[in-house]
Amino acid sequence: MLTYSLRRVLYSIPVLLIASFVLFAGVRATFDPTARLAQSRDPQVQIRERERLGLNDPLVVQYGNWLKNAVHGDFGQSATSREDVSKMISRAMGNTLQLIIIGAVVSVFIAIGIGVFSAVRQYSILDYLFTGLSYIGVAMPPFWFGLLAIEFFVVQHRWFLSVGLHTGDSSGFDLDYLKHLVLPVATLCVQIIASWSRYQRASMLDALSADYVRTARAKGVPRWKVVFKHALRNALIPFVTVVALDFGALFGGLIITETIFSIGGMGRLFYNAILVGDVYVVQAWMILVAVIIILFNLCADLIYGILDPRIRLA
Amino acid sequence: MRTEHDLGDAEPAPFGSPVAAEPMTIGLVEEAEPVARSQWQLFRRRFVKHRLAVIGSIVLILLIILCFGAKYFAFYDRNQQDLLLGPTSPSKAHWMGTDQLGRDTMTEILYAGQVSLKIGLAVALFSTLVGTVIGAAAGYFGKIVDQVLMRLTDLFLVVPAIAVLAVAIKGFGKLQFFADLGQTFVIIFVLAALGWMYIARIVRGQVLSLKEKEFVEAARASGASSWRIIFRHILPNCIGPILVNATLSIAAAIVTESTLSFLGFGIQPPATSWGNMLSSAEGNYNQNTHLLYFPGLMILLTVLCVNFFGDGLRDAFDPQAKH
Numbered sequence: 001m002l003t004y005s006l007r008r009v010l011y012s013i014p015v016l017l018i019a020s021f022v023l024f025a026g027v028r029a030t031f032d033p034t035a036r037l038a039q040s041r042d043p044q045v046q047i048r049e050r051e052r053l054g055l056n057d058p059l060v061v062q063y064g065n066w067l068k069n070a071v072h073g074d075f076g077q078s079a080t081s082r083e084d085v086s087k088m089i090s091r092a093m094g095n096t097l098q099l100i101i102i103g104a105v106v107s108v109f110i111a112i113g114i115g116v117f118s119a120v121r122q123y124s125i126l127d128y129l130f131t132g133l134s135y136i137g138v139a140m141p142p143f144w145f146g147l148l149a150i151e152f153f154v155v156q157h158r159w160f161l162s163v164g165l166h167t168g169d170s171s172g173f174d175l176d177y178l179k180h181l182v183l184p185v186a187t188l189c190v191q192i193i194a195s196w197s198r199y200q201r202a203s204m205l206d207a208l209s210a211d212y213v214r215t216a217r218a219k220g221v222p223r224w225k226v227v228f229k230h231a232l233r234n235a236l237i238p239f240v241t242v243v244a245l246d247f248g249a250l251f252g253g254l255i256i257t258e259t260i261f262s263i264g265g266m267g268r269l270f271y272n273a274i275l276v277g278d279v280y281v282v283q284a285w286m287i288l289v290a291v292i293i294i295l296f297n298l299c300a301d302l303i304y305g306i307l308d309p310r311i312r313l314a
Numbered sequence: 315m316r317t318e319h320d321l322g323d324a325e326p327a328p329f330g331s332p333v334a335a336e337p338m339t340i341g342l343v344e345e346a347e348p349v350a351r352s353q354w355q356l357f358r359r360r361f362v363k364h365r366l367a368v369i370g371s372i373v374l375i376l377l378i379i380l381c382f383g384a385k386y387f388a389f390y391d392r393n394q395q396d397l398l399l400g401p402t403s404p405s406k407a408h409w410m411g412t413d414q415l416g417r418d419t420m421t422e423i424l425y426a427g428q429v430s431l432k433i434g435l436a437v438a439l440f441s442t443l444v445g446t447v448i449g450a451a452a453g454y455f456g457k458i459v460d461q462v463l464m465r466l467t468d469l470f471l472v473v474p475a476i477a478v479l480a481v482a483i484k485g486f487g488k489l490q491f492f493a494d495l496g497q498t499f500v501i502i503f504v505l506a507a508l509g510w511m512y513i514a515r516i517v518r519g520q521v522l523s524l525k526e527k528e529f530v531e532a533a534r535a536s537g538a539s540s541w542r543i544i545f546r547h548i549l550p551n552c553i554g555p556i557l558v559n560a561t562l563s564i565a566a567a568i569v570t571e572s573t574l575s576f577l578g579f580g581i582q583p584p585a586t587s588w589g590n591m592l593s594s595a596e597g598n599y600n601q602n603t604h605l606l607y608f609p610g611l612m613i614l615l616t617v618l619c620v621n622f623f624g625d626g627l628r629d630a631f632d633p634q635a636k637h
Contacts, residue, residue: 015465015468015469015472016472018465018469019469019472019473022469023473026478026481026482026485027481029485030481030482030484030485030488031484135618135621136614136618138617138621139565139569139613139614139617139618139621140610140613140614140617141569141572141573141576141589141610141613141614142573143572143573143576143577143592144572144592144610144613144614147592147595147596147606147610148606148607148610151603151606245471248471248472248473248474248475249474249475251474251477252474252475252476252477255474255476255477255577256476256573256576256577259577260596270477271577274480274481274484274579275578282481285477286473286477286478286481289473289474289477290472290473293471293472293473294472297471297472
């Protein structure tokens with residue numbers, strides 16, 4: 001297990017370095033942090049600023065400097081507000097983590113629940129209903145779901161709230177927070193629940209028709225034990241991979257969700273940064289999210305290794 | 315969006331493979347098999363059995379005809395405003411209502427559909443072509459090409475696609491060459507350029523298993539060049555997974571484009587697509603909700619139909635595939 005974990009960790013380092021360099025180069029080629037200064041009367045201003053920010057160095061040198069600072073937690077200053085990017089990100093991270101952790105947990109449980117139920121009661125009315133809903137869930141653009149949810153649950157029925165995560169200065173875990181949380185989490189998760197539940201159903205069906213399940217039933221193991229202990233444990237292995245692969249999509253979904261629901265998190269930070277062309281925020285955001293996703297994939301690989309001994313021994 | 319995931323390792327159906335088909339026709343006497351069916355007939359029968367797929371393809375064809383023939387089918391002129399009328403709910407005169415300027419929403423939806431469908435179809439076409447060639451090369455030649463391809467896909471998996479696409483559209487849109495070709499082209503280019511990896515991986519998997527087969531060995535022994543083997547012998551046998559994934563990538567491209575346009579990174583007004591129609595409808599809660607419903611319904615309908623069509627194709631190509 002230790003060699004397996006170590007190998008996974010070591011492999012993710014070059015991926016991370018290459019990914020961050022490609023992203024760095026791409027963002028630099030797209031945005032010019034001194035673009036606004038081009039309009040100033042004194043042409044020297046832009047030249048001096050470029051010199052100060054080190055934009056005339058070769059790209060690799062710039063990347064090296066950036067990486068050196070980034071490792072120390074310094075992502076530079078916002079090109080528009082002059083605020084420290086690291087501060088902006090740590091402020092945004094709070095809201096985002098709430099959304100993403102709650103969203104991921106909710107999606108995993110609902111998807112497993114639906115998947116297992118549909119597999120155990122294959123071809124029942126509810127199975128058909130879930131199948132139909134999952135087709136719609138996959139086909140529906142999440143942002144449209146968000147807009148419809150606001151229209152129906154906030155404007156027409158006033159059951160939930162749609163701006164931010166708290167009303168006024170209130171904070172903490174209370175009814176107000178829950179009312180704010182339901183719709184963004186639903187918007188973030190609807191597509192993912194739809195596709196994950198299909199996966200869980202398929203892998204559960206596979207597991208249920210396996211020989212060891214027949215053996216267990218023949219031995220007289222109670223049905224619930226066969227389903228949850230023998231079949232589900234094996235059906236979870238492919239599910240873990242799918243969850244890990246789709247985790248990046250959750251971060252993409254944040255951009256949509258936080259924009260629609262005006263939540264000051266990472267997604268909105270990125271959205272605003274792109275609109276005003278704030279290079280340093282975009283750059284730090286992309287690379288940070290890449291790190292998070294790689295770390296998450298790493299965790300998934302390790303869980304995978306725990307669940308399936310064949311993988312860690314290979 | 316990853317219903318196609320399990321196809322990668324599936325045993326390819328010997329569809330259209332000359333090696334598989336020939337012994338059958340030679341070995342059988344005509345009378346012994348009263349209903350001889352060609353591969354195409356079998357394929358069609360399996361497809362027609364999937365009723366939703368048939369409905370999906372009919373609706374899809376209708377949609378394409380209506381949108382691209384909007385000039386002839388729309389009841390109103392696209393730019394015909396009626397400021398005094400303003401936004402109205404659906405009525406007999408305007409089936410989907412009118413917008414703030416009193417323009418007919420249905421007319422606008424048909425024209426916007428041209429952009430959305432064009433992007434979906436073009437992205438699927440280009441990413442499939444590029445992905446197939448690169449995937450086949452990676453699978454057949456292995457080594458460096460393979461390594462580069464797999465690492466590229468790894469890279470793309472670690473950043474949210476929407477974020478990369480938003481930056482890339484900005485980046486390429488800035489270049490004079492792309493600016494001249496128009497925003498639709500930039501979006502098609504970026505979506506295709508960053509979307510071929512998935513199909514490449516699938517083709518690579520197929521080619522890896524097919525290249526060990528006897529008919530490839532026979533072709534190689536009779537002196538066929540590598541590319542001839544790839545294009546004439548291997549790829550025709552992967553046509554199923556390729557077509558199924560091409561279909562599903564139409565749906566993915568339409569949703570991605572609408573999301574980008576909704577956020578303001580995609581199609582810019584005054585040009586319209588279903589996505590940016592929704593972004594101008596955002597905030598119209600409580601009143602004029604029809605502006606919110608119809609463009610979204612069109613996306614939903616199109617993507618549903620495309621997915622059903624893809625499912626039908628998959629069933630038809632690979633009857634053993636499980637669900």
